[in-house]
Amino acid sequence: MIDIGISKKNYQEIAKLLNHLLANEYILYTKTWKFHWNVEGKHFGELHAFFDVQRKQLEEFIDEIAERIRALDIKSDGTLTEFIEKSSLVEHPAKNPDDLSMLQLLLKDHEQIIKNYVKIVSL
Helix, strand or coil, rough: CCCCCCCHHHHHHHHHHHHHHHHHHHHHHHHHHHHHHHCCCCHHHHHHHHHHEEEEEEHHHHHHHHHHHHCCCCCCCCCCCHHHCCCCCCCCCCCCHHHHHHHHHHHHHHHHHHHHHHHHHHH
């Protein structure tokens, strides 16, 4: 293990927080996909493209988080069950909000993720 300035005793706690972040990001990724597929209304074109860009960025970030967990020599979560259990984000099954509500829901999720991320970087 290389020295990255984290004591080995803190690896488990950091991995736990990173797995929580991973779960939130994956739920957000899935929600963004759903909105990409189901957006309607006068903002369809712009939001359809926007959600696709967001999804691709989230996909890259998810991979980075999982690889950071593995760099601590700890297995990252990777199942939908684990993600749902560990996520603090709320899903909206069987609901398809209007285009502007989609943006509000995603913004709320991003804000929650940022708050959780601040906890990780303050360790």
